[in-house]
Structures are given as C-alpha cells and as structure tokens.
Amino acid sequence: MGNCKSMPSxxxxxxxxxxxxxxxxxxxxxxxxxxxxxxxxxxxxxxxCHWDSLHIDKFMVSVNSKDVLELGELYFLLPLRKLQYVLSVSDMAAMVFKANSAINQMISSRERDDMYCKISDDPLPQESQKMVSCQSG
Known part of the structure; x- marks a missing residue:
C-alpha cells in the first residue's frame, strides 16, 4: 500500500x-x-535589488554592497538608471515573467537531467500501490 507523490530534490x-x-x-x-x-x-x-523590496509606484531599493546574499532568495541585477524611476506595473510584469521563465527552465532542466525514483511503503487507506517519490539529485 502507498501513495504517489513527487518531490524533486x-x-x-x-x-x-x-x-x-x-x-x-x-x-x-x-x-x-x-x-x-x-x-x-x-x-x-x-x-x-531583492525581489521582496519591489513595490509598484515606489523607487527600487539597492541591496547594500556589504550584505551577504541570502540562500533561498531571488535578486535582480538591474541598470543603475532604474534607481531613478518608480517601478511601473509593466516593469514589474516584465520582471516577474523573466524570473518565472528562468526558474521554470532551471527546474525542468534539473528534473530532466537528474531524475531518479525510489519506492516507499507509506500506507494509503484505499490504495494498494507503493509510493513512488521521484527526485532530482
């Protein structure tokens, strides 16, 4: 018995x-x-700039050069001239689109290149299958 889940590493x-x-x-x-x-x-x-510091109709805020970049976080590298302008809806949409595309490409590339599966015995009440946990790694 088991369930099926996918948790790519x-x-x-x-x-x-x-x-x-x-x-x-x-x-x-x-x-x-x-x-x-x-x-x-x-x-x-x-x-x-840190993704979380981006707000529509506000000026972009630069990360301090002495700051260590945090793991698990997303940053944008932008031209200095962007510091002089407030972030527009179209600017934000373009940045989100680029980030989403890049992240999806990285994840799918890793899953395609490094996929492996293992079997587990976690019970499920109405299923009689083994759990397959597919992971990249």
Missing part, C-alpha cells in the same frame, strides 16, 4: 541557493555565501 536544492536574475534574462545560482558587492564589482553600472 531540485526544488529543495533551489531553495539552498541565492539566485540572481541578470538584466539579460539569465539566472545564476550561488550555493556559497557571496556579498552583493562582489556581484556589483563584476557588473559595473548595475545594482542588485
């Missing part, structure tokens, strides 16, 4: 990284602590 691994969506739509992950200043130094003319 790629999603768990995804939460254990700091992710930066670059201005060109490329997403990079960092598994080790890294300071915002290191990213900025490699990308002059750009700033980092």
């Amino acid at each position: 790629s999603q768990t691994q995804f939460m254990q990284t700091a992710r930066i969506l670059f201005f060109n739509g490329v997403m990079k992950e960092f598994r080790e602590p890294i300071k915002a200043g290191e990213i900025i130094k490699q990308n002059p003319g750009y700033f980092l």
Whole structure:
C-alpha cells in the first residue's frame, strides 16, 4: 500500500541557493555565501535589488554592497538608471515573467537531467500501490 507523490530534490536544492536574475534574462545560482558587492564589482553600472523590496509606484531599493546574499532568495541585477524611476506595473510584469521563465527552465532542466525514483511503503487507506517519490539529485 502507498501513495504517489513527487518531490524533486531540485526544488529543495533551489531553495539552498541565492539566485540572481541578470538584466539579460539569465539566472545564476550561488550555493556559497557571496556579498552583493562582489556581484556589483563584476557588473559595473548595475545594482542588485531583492525581489521582496519591489513595490509598484515606489523607487527600487539597492541591496547594500556589504550584505551577504541570502540562500533561498531571488535578486535582480538591474541598470543603475532604474534607481531613478518608480517601478511601473509593466516593469514589474516584465520582471516577474523573466524570473518565472528562468526558474521554470532551471527546474525542468534539473528534473530532466537528474531524475531518479525510489519506492516507499507509506500506507494509503484505499490504495494498494507503493509510493513512488521521484527526485532530482
């Protein structure tokens, strides 16, 4: 007896990284602590902002260069000129679309490349199947 569930470890691994969506739509992950200043130094003319600090009709807020990027969080690398403007609905929609596309591409790529399955004996009242837990890893 059992149930069927899917818990890709790629999603768990995804939460254990700091992710930066670059201005060109490329997403990079960092598994080790890294300071915002290191990213900025490699990308002059750009700033980092945390996804949670983005609010429509408000100015974007830059992450302090001394701050360490938090694992499980998403950051955007944007041109410095964006600091002078309030975030519009269309800007936010474009950023959400890019982030969603990049995240989905990373997850599906990991699941496709690293999928494995294991059998478990967790009981389910009305089923007589073994639980299959598919994970990437």
